[in-house]
Amino acid sequence: xxxxxxxxxFLKLQGIDTIFxxxxxxxxxxxxxxKKRGIRVVDVRHEVNAVFAADAWARLKGLPGVAxxxxxxxxxxxxxxxxxxxxxxxxxxxxxxxxxxxxxxRGSLQDIDQLALMKPNVKQVFRVARLQKLLPTLQRxxxxxxxxxxxxxxxxxxxxxxxxxxxVRAWYEESLPKAKTFVARLIRFYLRFHVNRLFANFKPVxxxxxxxxxxxxxxxxxQLDNLVGRLRQAERPLVIAGSQVVQQAGKxxxxxxxxxxxxxxxxxxxxxxxxxxxDDPRQFRxxxxxxxxxxxxxxxxxxxxxxxxxxxxxxxxxxxxVNVNLSRRDLYLNKKPNLAIQADPGEVLxxxxxxxxxxxxQKIASWWQSLAEREAAREVEIAQQAQEKMKRINxxxxxxxxxxxxxxxxxxxxxxxxxxxxxxxxxxxxGPLTWLDPGVFGTLGVGAGFALGAKLARPDHKVxxxxxxxx
Numbered sequence: 001x002x003x004x005x006x007x008x009x010f011l012k013l014q015g016i017d018t019i020f021x022x023x024x025x026x027x028x029x030x031x032x033x034x035k036k037r038g039i040r041v042v043d044v045r046h047e048v049n050a051v052f053a054a055d056a057w058a059r060l061k062g063l064p065g066v067a068x069x070x071x072x073x074x075x076x077x078x079x080x081x082x083x084x085x086x087x088x089x090x091x092x093x094x095x096x097x098x099x100x101x102x103x104x105x106r107g108s109l110q111d112i113d114q115l116a117l118m119k120p121n122v123k124q125v126f127r128v129a130r131l132q133k134l135l136p137t138l139q140r141x142x143x144x145x146x147x148x149x150x151x152x153x154x155x156x157x158x159x160x161x162x163x164x165x166x167x168v169r170a171w172y173e174e175s176l177p178k179a180k181t182f183v184a185r186l187i188r189f190y191l192r193f194h195v196n197r198l199f200a201n202f203k204p205v206x207x208x209x210x211x212x213x214x215x216x217x218x219x220x221x222x223q224l225d226n227l228v229g230r231l232r233q234a235e236r237p238l239v240i241a242g243s244q245v246v247q248q249a250g251k252x253x254x255x256x257x258x259x260x261x262x263x264x265x266x267x268x269x270x271x272x273x274x275x276x277x278x279d280d281p282r283q284f285r286x287x288x289x290x291x292x293x294x295x296x297x298x299x300x301x302x303x304x305x306x307x308x309x310x311x312x313x314x315x316x317x318x319x320x321x322v323n324v325n326l327s328r329r330d331l332y333l334n335k336k337p338n339l340a341i342q343a344d345p346g347e348v349l350x351x352x353x354x355x356x357x358x359x360x361x362q363k364i365a366s367w368w369q370s371l372a373e374r375e376a377a378r379e380v381e382i383a384q385q386a387q388e389k390m391k392r393i394n395x396x397x398x399x400x401x402x403x404x405x406x407x408x409x410x411x412x413x414x415x416x417x418x419x420x421x422x423x424x425x426x427x428x429x430x431g432p433l434t435w436l437d438p439g440v441f442g443t444l445g446v447g448a449g450f451a452l453g454a455k456l457a458r459p460d461h462k463v464x465x466x467x468x469x470x471x
Contacts, residue, residue, distance in 0.1 A: 001204035003131055003161040004029025007095070009206050010138050012037045016066055018057060018456050020050040024070025026097025026110075029162040031068065042456065044449070047074050051081030051152075052449025053456070055090045056413075059271055060433050060457035062214070062249030064091040064145045071097040071159075072110025076117065080443060083121045085152040088439030089244065089326070091145040091214075092152035094122070100160040101129060102172070102194055118154040127156040131202040134161065142212040149326045150214070150247065165199050216248060216344035217326065219351055223341050227299070228357050230320045230339070231264075234297030236367045237359060240288075240309075243270035243439065244302025244326055245346045252432035255346040258353035263361060265371055267291070269303065270439060274429025284371050285425060286378035289314045291371060296320065300337070301345035304330035306440065311335075324348050382426065395419055399426040409461045410434060411454045415447030416468020423466050434461070444471045 001009070007030045011019065018040045021031060031041050044050045047069045054065025069075055075096040085092045096118075099108035115125045124144045126137050134157075141153045160168045172195050177184040219227075231237055241259065246252050256275050259266060260282060267288045268275055276283045284291065292298060292314045298321045305312035312335030315321060323330075323337040324345045331340040341348065361368065386397035399422060406412075408430050414420045414437035429435040436454060438446045447465040455463045 002029055002033070002164045003134055003157070004031075004163065005033040006131075006134055006204055006206070007138065007157070007162070008033035008037050008039065009204075010135060011066060012039060013206055013211055014142060015063055015211075018042060019066040019068055020044060020053045020057075020453070021068040022047050022050055022070070022074060024074055024097060026070045026074075026099075026159045027068050027095065027157070027162070029164075030095065030157075040456070042452070044452070047077035048081045048445075049449035049452065051078045051085065051092070051094065052446050053453035054092055054094075055081065055085045055088070055446075056436055056450040056453030057457045058090050058092055058453075059246075059436065060249060060411075060454060062247075064093050064142065064150075065453065066093045066095070068095045069097065070110070071099060071114070072112055074110075075114050076112075079117070079121060081446075081449070082118070082152050082154070084438050084441045084443045084446070086121055086123070087441040089150050089247075090152065090439075091150035093141060093145055094118075094152055094154045096154060096156050097162075098127075098156045098158045100171075101158045101198065102160070102191060104158070114156055115154075121152075122154045123149075123151040125154045125156070128158070128161060130197060131161050131199050134202075135206060139212060146212060146214045148217075160198060168198070169195055214248065216347040217342065219324070219341045219343040219348045223339065224348070224351060224355075226339055227322050227341070228352070228355070230322070231297055231299070231357070231359065234320070234359075235364060236295045237264045237297040237299070237364065238291055238295035239264050239266040239299045239301060240292075240303045241266055241268050241272045241275065241301040241345070242303040243272060244344065245272045245349065246275060246433060247302075247326075247344060248346050249433060251346065251350070254353075255349050256432055258349040261353045261356075261358055262349065263359045264299070265291070265364075265368065269308070270437065271433065271435065272302075273424075273435035275432050278428035278430050284375055285428075287371075287374045290374065292316060294370075298322070300324065301349070302326070305334040308440075395422045396426065399423050403427055406430070406464070407462050409458075411436060411458060411461045411463045413447055413450045413454060413463060413465045414438075415444065415450070415465055416471040417444070419468025420466050420471075423468075433458075447471055 020042050050067040054067040058065035099111040119125050128134050128137050141155050145153045176188045296319050298319045300323045321337040322339045324341045325331045386400050411434050436450050451463045451465050
């Protein structure tokens, strides 16, 4: 089995049915062998879109997305998308081709220090130098991508580890010096030794035990009890749920029901948009800042106190604040909470539901009414804004007219500035995992790649890109 075949076998075992690429000679064996095994190989026209597509696919599938790119400029072209995935906490495996092991650092075509370039922009970088280390490295990289705070990893795969051994040996034999000098004999000896070492002790059998899955981190019982006790005392509780809530894509319907069971007013952001459908009475969409300043209990689920919450200034400092986040750094970012729980926010909702935790609607009736009145007043303002005459199209009016036309199974891809911001408070995603935006990095230009990945992940859905200013 060649290295390319081993990579394809590994991906197949992990449940990957689609990979994204821009075809190149360094990586061709991976693509050929993947196709033989029924993995769909999707070829794009710029490597950044291969990673954007893998990112979107990962978010909707709940598995790491896989992008395969050629050496040098193929790798450098992915930087923006990889950084976006890191900040969006999307699990992703980027496989990058590289020059032959014996030529590294000697001025070979497209040979640069790819690890130094990628290291600041991924969770971890890996380089495979011998075929024996290929499968263990892939397994370790996959674990890093999915465990803890999910994110992208980069694995560098030299071209002479991917092709069939006979072909690689022929390459090296052709490059051997023909002279009979001592130096020539020494070079021949070294290169033959090098090739033997490349392929030594390689076992091409991939065990089923190498399957790596996401393991949600649960909240400790004592912390969960503290959360529940404080929630039951609250008169103005509020939940803000972000993308980490839907990290477990296969459980989104259970998580949505758990959030409904909790029966607390909630604002949804990021990938959590649409989690409760379009018209759930528990979900509020407008005047979040005012609600946060009045709440006496704030539960942030996967939402750090960054610029989106004005670095914590929007949070009532007299409220009991609970942060649930996979990232320890984000738990304490800018504003220390009263209770910090390092766990999967979606899993915490499931834990609460299993305990039957629910807030009585009557107890917080006045709070519900206050939020509902403010929501209705904002809807009136939006309707009035839609009537304003403009030189060209009124974007508020455009979205109000477009909203009823969206099919039930529609994924909205947000790519742009103010135009998308307007759409975000008017359009209502119809269900879980039907809204895709770049995330905290605010990357413009994600539209084409995200839409491609989304359609391949969910072929039964319509996919609509909101292309706005700057995208």
